[in-house]
Amino acid sequence: MSLPPPGALGARLFDGHSARALKVELRREGNQLLAQAGERQWRWPLDQVRWPERSREGRRVAELPDGMSLHALDNTAWDGWCEVHVGGPGWIDRLQGSWRATLLALAGLVLLAVLTQQWGVPWAARALVEPMPRSVDQSLEAAVIDSLGPPTLSPTRLPPARQAEITAAWEAAKERLDRSLARQGEPASPALTLRFHASRLGPNAMALPGGTVVITDELVALAGEDMPLLLGVLGHEQGHVQHRHGLRMAAQVGLLSVLVGSLWGDPSSLVSALPLWWGQADYSREAEREADAWSLRLLQANGLDPRAMVRLFQALAAGRTCAPPPADCAPPAATGADVLQTLGFASHPAPAERLRFFEQAAGRS
Template identity: 35%
Template sequence: MLPGVTPPPTVSAEYLAADGTPAQPVRVLALNGQLLIQGAGADRSVALRGLRWPDQAARRGHLRELVLPDGARLRATGAADSAAWDAWQRQVGPGSGWRALRWAGLGALLAGLAAALLLWLAYAQGLPLAARGVLALVPTELEARIGRATLEGMDGEQLAPSTLPPERRRQLEARVAAALQRSGTPLAYDLQWRRSRDGRHPGPNAFALPGGTVVVTDELVQLLEGADDALLGVIGHELGHVRERHGMRLVTQTGLVTLAIGALIGDYGSVLAGAPVLLAQGAYSRDFEREADDAAIALLRANGLSPLALLTLFERLAARAGQTERAGEPDAWGIAFASHPPDAERVARIRAAAASAAHPPP
């Protein structure tokens, strides 16, 4: 997955306007320091800074209520909605971290640290192996359903239908299919084209979802205009994620961690309710990304192309980032997340692959 496609934290709630209008269902997103409220009865934004979030003492049963500066309210009710709200608030509000731990007491803090250490050991040593075992039991239809549900969610919030000319899409689809055929590694995949709904996020990007769906944005095609070899390499990177089932492996590993946390703290409800948010924000590991880079390099080589074509992506992304900074626009969806190997490392590996192809060992 290219950096910068992580969806913002969202939650479902009811919106009660200050004028007494009946409650309306809305979707609430936290993005760039703003709380975005979207629904048939409301479409507004409120600064996150200064909001008075419901704390533990103010909660009544399953009721969660956030009062906005103008007197309007956001409300969640019911066990499932309140648990989802709590998981969401822990990500975007101030009612988490050291403040929450202070109220929980020193004993809870020590227990949490011990649990974190155990989870880290389990993650580093046993989680990948366990996830592979579970993954072998996952039906392909379930994997496809997860991918479809994820794309539907992104279509509702971040993505819009592509405006690329149909002929251009067909040309790119034919080239990808021919490249895979020449590589001798057939693969079931579904290439989808989208654009950023707001014109900025996720911007130039491509990403793979469980079940074989690969999404390419119009902005990426435009960024790599005149460099179709680089675009083929990027799509080959995502096809590497598909071949290795990285998306479903991420879901499986995160699910195992979620269940382990529930067993340690004895609170399955809130943990499981927050799992969709955690999964939506998951990022591929560095090992996954290296495997996908290797797949892109192999696809280019099999088609008589130099892996150096991939460097065009880094060059144009860097130039675009510089333009964004000069325009004074914050780049909240930057191209360097911690989960990805540093750009310098990836560039060095690509250059080494190109050099080894040019000078094979005797």
């Protein structure tokens, strides 16, 4: 085997037409790559040569203009020659060869995923939902209502007079809130349609996207004569409607499904957007904060003590499912198993933070 002269590298040249290779010697001359086979010579500008990435295995093939290519005879010699005459491996090559860089890239990817999930998706969902007409919320609600019913919800056992009393108290409270909003130049709050149901979910209320609020008999029993408590809950649910959390959550899950689908290549996850929404283990903390803030506005516009909500959290925490003195206490509601709970009050943990929010507001007023 004849060694190429110093500064030259032996390689095989394919002309892109025939399968026959020509043995050549490569040299660099200024900004040109020179290949020589006996009397024949080829020249290419260096910046038109696509050098291969340098993996440990893998064949070294440099792509040339006109479909020609150069194949290495010996990887080690090729790499050494390239290092001297073309420049060391590019930063991509070096990164690929480094496990530290690989770990770093992986950490970066995880961080990006977390940021996207935490902020990117909610931001995009908000931007997506904002221009949608309210009728979209209503059609989403129709889909949700279709999925409700026994055994989750059953006909209410509340006397019609009690239902009318709560509805009237709510309408009056909403009117006072709207007057206060008007004074601040804000539009009226969304109208709610109250629906009473007995439910195995226990004391609970859930806002559907179109403004229907389901109130369980168990919640009414828990409130007893404490109407401000019920109004606080209804204010919270109105907050969910006001901020269109239902549609935003659906959009978020939809976007997440698209992202996940594009990462894992499973388009069927798109179809599962709505069930995923239901299955969401927690209604985002941000949504709860917004709904609580709205509840506070309603209470304050009505001159009611924000401690009404503190009483609710305390009663829920105490596991009371009805207020004394009524004797027909329901057994404590099963928790955790019902997807519907994700929307309702029982599923909203009453963490110290939310309790503090209303207590501090009470302290200020």
